[in-house]
Amino acid sequence: MRKGLIVGALALVVAAGGAYAAADYFANAKLEERAQLFARDMRKFTREFRYGSVSASIIGHSIEMKNVEFVTLDGDRIKAESVTVKDFDWRNRGTPRYADIFVTRADVPSTALTNLARATGQLGKIIGVSTGPTGDAQRLLDRAGYRRTTSDFQIKYRYDEDAQELEIRDVQLEIADLGTVVFNLKLGNMPRGGVRDGVDLLSATQVTLAHASLSFRDRSLVSRLLKAYSADRGISEAEALQRVLRDLRAERQRARDPVEREGLDALIRFVGHPGEIRLAMEPERPVPLLGTVTRFFGGTAFKDTFGLKITAR
Secondary structure, eight states, X not given: OHHHHHHHHHHHHHHHHHHHHHHHHHXXXXXXXXXXXXXXXXXXXXXXXXXXXXXXXXXXXXXXXXEEEEEOTTSOEEEEEEEEEEEEOTTOSSSOSEEEEEEEEEEEEHXXXXXXXXXXXXXXXXXXXXXXXXXXXXXXHHHTTOSEEEEEEEEEEEEETTTTEEEEEEEEEEETTTEEEEEEEEXXXXXXXXXXXXXXXXXXXXXXXXXXXXXXXXSSHHHHHHHHHHHHHTOOHHHHHHXXXXXHHHHHHHOOSHXXXXXXXXXXXXXXXXXXXXEEEOOSSOEEHHHHHHTTTOOHHHHHHHTEEEEEO
């Protein structure tokens, strides 16, 4: 009896192993097709996208591309050790409805950081790129030791056609020795046919904003920038900090828009005690996305309508 059980168990193991091997073979047979599908969609958001080898995990339902290289729309060339796609709308030949993407050990130039900071508006004022020349900001980053950085990046998004909702969750850019940027967004009343790109999205007047947030958690960015700033001017880091705070307070005094003043108040607290600075929009009910774009930082009425909060802690 016992011998029969052992033989039966071994048969099950062999059968399971055979099933796994067959499934693994089938998954790997689809590898190149899936990688090409992913690369095709990435080229909608980049100028170039290429990869070296590709492998699959049937258990993790994922593919991993090694030696990835892409060029951003701003022209920054980034090389990554790997890009792992753990969930993706492989069956959809159009714009994918969902994806979980992880980029590991990306080599990022300071020009890309400057463009990112400029795009974040108020957060970009930490290094003066919102109003100052791009070249000056990049030189300051280079002097602070950020000529090139190593970054990990993840994005998770879902597009629900039935509910007409698009949710982008915990988009995270973690930059070694600098800090972490986290972004969240939820949109409603999306076109049932989907959108092709950002311009298409912004022109869709019926799309509504449910909530959005953008935050930056500092590691050593502020201290390194202050050190570079002080070295350029031949002053102490303590004096450099006081000068930066003085300039920010002066800008705050000149500001007439209440939302801009709130943002500068948060920035002053953040620079004085680096931790996290966060901008969030949490309206009581969904509001038109087009209004968010055209009226951003548009006074008390905007603040109340979009539930805007800028905080530092």
